[in-house]
Amino acid sequence: MSEAEGVRALLKSHRSIRRFTDQSISQEIIDDIVECGQWAPTSHNVQAYSVICVRDKIKKQALARLCGNQRYIEECPVFFIFVADFFRHAQLCEANGTPFEVEETENLLVGAVDTALFAENVLLAARSYGLGGVMIGGIRNDAAQVAKLVNLPKWTVPIMGMCLGYPAQEPWQKPRIARAAIYHEDTYQIEQLPQQLQDYDTVSADYYRKRTNGHRTNGWSAGMTSYFGEIRRANLTDFIKSQGFSLK
Ligand SMILES: Cc1cc2nc3c(=O)[nH]c(=O)nc-3n(C[C@H](O)[C@H](O)[C@H](O)COP(=O)(O)O)c2cc1C
Missing domain, CATH: 3.40.109.10 (NADH Oxidase)
Incomplete structure (x- = not known):
């Protein structure tokens, strides 16, 4: 290498x-x-x-x-x-x-x-x-x-x-959001965001399910709405x- x-x-x-x-x-x-x-x-x-x-x-x-x-x-x-x-x-x-x-x-x-x-x-x-x-x-x-x-x-x-x-x-590595969701060319793009988040939820829920032996079954969106629902x-x-x- x-x-x-x-x-x-x-x-x-x-x-x-x-x-x-x-x-x-x-x-x-x-x-x-x-x-x-x-x-x-x-x-x-x-x-x-x-x-x-x-x-x-x-x-x-x-x-x-x-x-x-x-x-x-x-x-x-x-x-x-x-x-x-x-x-x-x-x-x-x-x-x-x-x-x-x-x-x-x-x-x-x-x-x-x-x-x-x-x-x-x-x-x-x-x-x-x-x-x-x-x-x-x-x-x-x-x-x-x-x-x-x-x-x-x-x-x-x-x-x-x-x-x-x-x-x-x-x-295991914690999966990241799709690159397309955080990478923009010339202008900020929002059209694909709902689909991108849904896709990431599938991937991240799968990760959490495996990592927690089934204790956590929801994905990134649920984690974030809970996180931002509290004053810190x-x-x-x-x-x-x-x-x-x-x-x-
Ligand atoms: C500024 C910062 C603060 C963090 N604080 C904590 C913390 O207090 N406790 C903890 O267990 N992890 C903490 N983390 C680790 C994150 O939870 C972790 O980076 C994130 O979940 C992504 O997982 P990964 O680093 O394994 O890819 C922190 C990360 C950063 C960048």
């Missing part, structure tokens, strides 16, 4: 891993995958991110609880917390005696996008070492307590966590504001 084919095969073989062997991850690998993360593109070169590497059992236990009792956070050898981070920029502007304007929602988006690109690069690099992982949005369930636990300063917001370790499972993380806005982003 050529190097290019290897890259595409890595991308197309993604699946989230939630069960890990006891094998630890060497510091050399951690250093290398974090460096790979840093080579992600970054808006205006602001590099508005940091990552906290958590190996401490007690901290991981606390984080598992804060993230909604997700046991794999406690079980994985390494848990990363990816943080949108403007602390260093704030320090620079303060030392320079110049205004620090990050009040607009735009800046939080910049930080969240930068952080997500960084995190995905880290995951891909980790997978190239035979590691597996899963991103954890549950880190935003109680962002204030997470911030307290790992001493996050002002101007930082946890965006996602990531469990990493050597896989102890080989889950309503207290996150207050935390974000308390960290210095007024979301103007």
Whole structure:
């Protein structure tokens, strides 16, 4: 397989891993995958991110609880917390005696996008070492307590966590929506959408039926209507504001 084919095969073989062997991850690998993360593109070169590497059992236990009792956070050898981070920029502007304007929602988006690109690069690099992982949005369930636990300063917001370790499972790949439903040429197309969603429901229901031994029989549409029927993380806005982003 050529190097290019290897890259595409890595991308197309993604699946989230939630069960890990006891094998630890060497510091050399951690250093290398974090460096790979840093080579992600970054808006205006602001590099508005940091990552906290958590190996401490007690901290991981606390984080598992804060993230909604997700046991794999406690079980994985390494848990990363990816943080949108403007602390260093704030320090620079303060030392320079110049205004620090990050009040607009735009800046939080910049930080969240930068952080997500960084995190995905880290995951891909980790997978190239035979590691597996899963991103954890549950880190935003109680962002204030997470911030307290790992001493996050002002101007930082946890965006996602990531469990990493050597896989102890080989889950099926979760089927994605048909490419035609997410790919548009020249203008946004909506005519085929109902049929595309129906087709995806057939495929995804089949996947869930097999993966859950028949416990779940409905498909993606049912999952999404249920997901969007609830308000989520309503207290996150207050935390974000308390960290210095007024979301103007
Ligand atoms: C930002 C983000 C947050 C996520 N948060 C969680 C989480 O808290 N717990 C979890 O088990 N999976 C989480 N996931 C994993 C998704 O559920 C998973 O990627 C999706 O269902 C598709 O499955 P796959 O990754 O195996 O293809 C998250 C994924 C992303 C990108």
